[in-house]
Amino acid sequence: MDVTLPVGLTRNDDGITRACEALQTRFGERLSRGQSLREQHGHTMTWLKNQPPDAVVFVQSTQDVADIVAICAEHRCPIIPFGIGSSLEGQLNAPIGGVSIDFSQMNQILKVHAEDLDVVLQPGVIRTQLNEHLRDTGLFFPIDPGAEASLGGMAATRASGTNAVRYGTMRENVISLEVVMPDGRIIRTASRAKKSSSGYDLTRLMVGSEGTLGVITELTIRLHGIPEAVAGAICPFPTVEAACNAVIMTIQYGIPVARIELLDALQVKACNLYSKLDLVEEPMLLLEFHGSEASVKEQSELFGEIASDCGGGEFKWTTDPDERAKLWKARHDAYWSASGLRPGTQIFSTDSCVPISRLAECVEETRLDIEETGLIAPIVGHVGDGNFHVGVLVDDNDPDEIERAEAFAGRQSERAIRMGGTCTGEHGIGQGKMAYMRKEHGDAVDYMRAIKQAIDPQNIMNPGKIIPA
Numbered sequence: 001m002d003v004t005l006p007v008g009l010t011r012n013d014d015g016i017t018r019a020c021e022a023l024q025t026r027f028g029e030r031l032s033r034g035q036s037l038r039e040q041h042g043h044t045m046t047w048l049k050n051q052p053p054d055a056v057v058f059v060q061s062t063q064d065v066a067d068i069v070a071i072c073a074e075h076r077c078p079i080i081p082f083g084i085g086s087s088l089e090g091q092l093n094a095p096i097g098g099v100s101i102d103f104s105q106m107n108q109i110l111k112v113h114a115e116d117l118d119v120v121l122q123p124g125v126i127r128t129q130l131n132e133h134l135r136d137t138g139l140f141f142p143i144d145p146g147a148e149a150s151l152g153g154m155a156a157t158r159a160s161g162t163n164a165v166r167y168g169t170m171r172e173n174v175i176s177l178e179v180v181m182p183d184g185r186i187i188r189t190a191s192r193a194k195k196s197s198s199g200y201d202l203t204r205l206m207v208g209s210e211g212t213l214g215v216i217t218e219l220t221i222r223l224h225g226i227p228e229a230v231a232g233a234i235c236p237f238p239t240v241e242a243a244c245n246a247v248i249m250t251i252q253y254g255i256p257v258a259r260i261e262l263l264d265a266l267q268v269k270a271c272n273l274y275s276k277l278d279l280v281e282e283p284m285l286l287l288e289f290h291g292s293e294a295s296v297k298e299q300s301e302l303f304g305e306i307a308s309d310c311g312g313g314e315f316k317w318t319t320d321p322d323e324r325a326k327l328w329k330a331r332h333d334a335y336w337s338a339s340g341l342r343p344g345t346q347i348f349s350t351d352s353c354v355p356i357s358r359l360a361e362c363v364e365e366t367r368l369d370i371e372e373t374g375l376i377a378p379i380v381g382h383v384g385d386g387n388f389h390v391g392v393l394v395d396d397n398d399p400d401e402i403e404r405a406e407a408f409a410g411r412q413s414e415r416a417i418r419m420g421g422t423c424t425g426e427h428g429i430g431q432g433k434m435a436y437m438r439k440e441h442g443d444a445v446d447y448m449r450a451i452k453q454a455i456d457p458q459n460i461m462n463p464g465k466i467i468p469a
Contacts, residue, residue: 008469019077083153089430123152158208165384232324274337353425387425
């Protein structure tokens with residue numbers, strides 16, 4: 001394997017070979033060592049080097065996972081859980097080899113408790129699949145990271161998305177987990193009760209652990225009632241700073257927006273070209289309001305006043321589903337449209353999150369940094385909770401450009417931390433942002449490492465992620 005091993009990690013060739021042989025006997029054709037499939041399961045969606053696992057096993061039950069973990073623990077073979085492959089910071093790479101556990105066949109919705117507003121499901125369930133299943137119940141699951149992500153992966157990376165400003169992130173919406181621990185034991189982190197003061201909160205510990213502490217095999221998650229009315233809105237602004245100031249005022253005034261998304265002028269231009277739209281090519285906010293017909297009308301009108309005070313242009317809002325879809329088309333097409341700005345390049349997406357009071361300052365500094373660095377990098381964001389993304393279009397055959405982009409991403413992380421925020425609001429740490437853990441968390445990293453070592457002393461659970469060696 002032609003990779004440079006991370007400091008503090010060593011590859012256990014003999015153990016991996018023995019584990020793969022034992023797993024081949026146990027799983028037969030459900031274990032694959034094909035090169036292309038292995039590379040797919042090491043896909044990073046960044047410029048981080050693809051580091052494929054030695055084998056991929058397709059699991060169908062919790063017992064399958066427990067058997068894999070027991071075999072790998074016996075031979076000290078690394079384990080990398082794989083949902084659908086949409087993570088963005090190298091969480092799926094296998095820097096010292098090992099076995100990828102593919103959950104695509106564990107995709108059953110086990111039980112909907114409509115009266116309790118929760119659902120029990122397997123980790124391979126896709127969020128759109130879940131909402132289709134819930135369609136006739138009057139309930140829905142609101143967390144929407146944009147990608148067709150699996151619920152297990154969303155829990156593992158503590159995903160959020162466009163609705164987080166109203167409904168929270170996966171942290172707030174996971175009630176309980178079933179997890180296979182590094183020694184092969186199966187635990188349940190909590191009951192289905194809406195609250196508990198019993199013991200340590202293992203659910204929150206596992207949510208966001210990126211497979212480094214255990215393997216999620218079942219989730220119990222919160223559901224929400226489908227709102228009576230939904231209004232969509234769109235409003236251009238003369239500058240990114242003016243748009244961000246409108247966001248800050250909206251949140252501080254307590255308007256319960258469900259979504260409030262920012263597109264800078266370059267991203268709006270990309271959307272116009274890609275989707276044949278005729279939007280004003282200025283920084284733009286796209287919003288969604290949920291509630292009764294009267295409340296969404298009131299929310300929309302209040303935001304219109306704020307937008308006007310901040311220099312906003314023509315404010316349009318509607319409750320018509322087709323018109324709403326048209327208004328939101330620019331946001332839904334953001335990734336693909338940005339790719340069209342510079343064909344043949346790769347998008348490296350980095351995110352950060354700051355307290356809402358620092359949002360305008362942080363986004364403006366970021367915009368100036370992009371200009372000074374000479375990069376093509378549109379900005380989009382779930383700005384209602386201070387979270388925004390920069391999609392840097394990089395020629396991965398140009399070392400100088402890669403170096404400039406990496407340096408920009410580093411400054412972006414440090415900028416957010418300096419302003420009291422975080423180097424990642426929802427992408428996670430993986431391999432890509434380990435260098436900023438100490439800057440953000442200080443000595444707390446030592447306690448994170450102690451937890452990792454206590455739970456996974458052999459370091460077989462997704463090694464080389466989150467905690468710097």
